[in-house]
Amino acid sequence: MISRRTLLGGAGGVAALAFAGRVAPPAAAAQINAIGLQLYTVRDIFQKDPVGTLEQVARIGYREVEFGGGGYDAMDHALLRRTMDRLGLRSPSIHIGYDALLGQFDKSVAMAKTLGADTVVLPYMTDEHRNEQAWQVALPNFNRFADGLNKAGLGFAYHNHDFEFTVKPGGVSLYERFLKETDPALVKIELDLYWAAHAGESAAALIDRLGSRIYAYHVKDMRADRSMAAVGAGTTDFAALFKRKASAGVRHFYVENDQAPAPYLPDITTSFKTLRALRF
Secondary structure, eight states: OOOHHHHHHSSSHHHHHHHHHHHSOOOOOOOOSSEEEEGGGGHHHHHHOHHHHHHHHHHHTOOEEEBOSTTGGGSOHHHHHHHHHHHTOBOSEEEOOHHHHHHOHHHHHHHHHHTTOSEEEEOOOOGGGOSHHHHHHHHHHHHHHHHHHHHTTOEEEEEOOSHHHHOOGGGOOHHHHHHHHSOTTTEEEEEEHHHHHHTTOOHHHHHHHHGGGEEEEEEOEEOTTSOEEOTTSSSOOHHHHHTSGGGGGOOEEEEOOTTOOTTOHHHHHHHHHHHHHOOO
């Protein structure tokens, strides 16, 4: 089939353009092939019935899940893996806390591999780490985690909230220190678009700056009053963000709503339908 570029490159380009507009559709826009869900969004029902919750998530149409919260770390990981395999789900990454990576590193690696993950994400740093001295102590551990995971065949990424941008000891934000003092080849980024915007950052500018270091997005929407919302129920222009050059290398798009209202499933259904229809 003659391509649109070949057609327009020949003689009579203007006439050919008019012809092509009548008989050939425009080049297909990009879309998300495998929409993911961060299970923290449905943590209340997942904790009570993990297998049933995964079944409902798969029924909505999600094809990837990211474990986080809901007590998943104490569950039967082999059972969770068998359930995912049966449902056609996969878990490319899982959230593991700082203390667990410090004190139970080998157990964390085993858990990640049992669940089929290729990347471990550090999801949160508690209040005691949110000062200059404690942060400077933690950052070398980020590098150490990444190195150890790399040797075990796994990747490592850090997930932001807003405090990394708003806490600025000596006028330098914790996020700036993180970017400067961690190894960009090993310490990747799971960019939470809501929390970055909530901190006053331009998500577009941040995406451009982080470039190929971005491993995954946490996709959650923001209402005009800055509260969280299901994707499509807020004001965020996700198409504009996802079509930026740096987004081309992002491997996973995880829906998350930390404050999803019960019964949760309608909220994640709205997000899924919005992203399934999104073209960029």
